[in-house]
Amino acid sequence: MLQQLQHDTEWPATAAPAPIAVRNLTVLYGGQPALADATWDAPRAGLVAVVGPNGAGKSTLLKAMLGLVPVAAGTVSFGGEDIDAARGRIAYVPQRSAVDWDFPATVLDVVTMGRYRRIGWLRPVRRADREAARAHLDSVGLADYADRQIGALSGGQQQRVFLARALAQRARIYLLDEPFAGVDAATERVILDVFRRLDAEGALVVCVHHDLQTVAATFDHVLLLNRRVVAAGPVATAFTTEAIARAYGVPLGPAGSPADDVL
């Protein structure tokens, strides 16, 4: 299955290590596998949708990649490097509900947080950092909101603030958790616009996505999850009706049975 997967992606298996290589990753929540024996190579660049039913382990996969949840087994590497060596080139957009929007911070304060790693430990935020953050805020259409308290924004605008914060990191790899969930049409357009720009710059965008209807129109690649990897590869070949049915319809086999044969 591994060979099959790598063949499906657009570069030879012998090339440099994949920007994200997940190997036999298992994550347990309260003894139950949230993610079981997942193996996946991300494409070199482009837009990847991570799709699957509720509880399929999509968010867990992102968090496990970033070392935010304990991993029971398996490894994740980034271009052959360990996560801590790669953090500088990875941006993460958590779910909007993960934070308290009543927090005493302005929109610009939050976007500037995207530069904290670059600024470094114990060093103060400088004017140049805030100017850079302002430019990214402008790129998601929120320049006029810089001095608002973050709680005064709509859900979609809050999502754009998170996106601008990720852009401020100037990363190569973007991991986004449900950025399209519950946003307005304007925000959806802004996110798609940013995705296109990142794609053109040669970035890799891995996006947990819930809307099957828009996968083909928006993304180049797909990773279908249902605790196990059900299918992965270019949308044209991997996002088949049969694979979707397997991810959403067919119950998970008994523990230990391989899901590898679905491709």
Add this chain to the structure above:
Amino acid sequence: MPMACRWGPPAVPPTTCCEPMNVAAEPSLLAILLLQGGYNTVVVMLGAAALGAAAGAVGVFAMLRRRALVADALAHATLPGVALGFLAAVALGLPGRSLPFLLAGAAATALLAALSIHLIASRTRLPEDTAVASVLATFFAAGIVLLSVIQTLRTGGQAGLDVYLLGATAGMLRGEAITLACFAVAIAAILALLFKELVLVAFDAEFAAAHGFPVRVIDLAVVALVLAVVVIGLRLVGLVLIVALLVIPPSAARFWSNRAASVTLISAVIGAASAYGGAAISAVAPDLPTGAVIVLVAFAIFAVSVAIGPARGLLPRAFGSRRAAAGEAA
């Protein structure tokens, strides 16, 4: 076990190197507030203000990181430590109320409580608030038992121990007040240095971790700062109410600003004003427990903030101030 302490020598009368306050004059509250209350009163009030400022500033992060209840548990858990410190000092033939012994004991049992909360919350499936409440009550109970045992001893000096429950400025030494101020300055320096990281973790710990910031170390720093405030605040505010000095000023400050830096500064000012005012009132009426007076002053400032605070106060909202309604940064 504590009976063994009977061989300790009788308590030495308080040293006379520093004069206890409230000795001679009886100036008015206004005079005291204007620093006309005599040298000792002034030193104690400034020491109190420094402590209040430190507590207010640290409290912002305790509140934003939802550690207020933990802070209360740590405060109550200092009681057995104070009692053990007393017993240890007596056993070593020192006056029971030697401040270093009492504070070291307080810090030790508070640390033990913090560790217990962490272990219970992480190793069992009990929610954290259950762990906090159980640990708070258990340590406080142990402290009460030890205190009553100490009352039966014939060592002397135990009469002053109840000061640590509700706080007092009466009898506070100049050296103690200066120590308070030094600690407060150190805490302010640490906060200033770590400010960016503290705000980041308080707002979005997951993003901070993904970004490579050591969330656990920063959380530990918050708990350590809270612990420092609690321990140095015991003498003045008392362990029952010290948590109020960590919680009320930040809550009040939130009504004045929408930015973490200003909230922290305003909270420090409110904490300082509360402690300063409380210490002044307590200098006029030494029978009132200082901690309780400080908390009531803080609450008065809180009430005013809720009413007129420009960031989200009730009056600015009621009058439809568009700026406040839109949540513009103050």
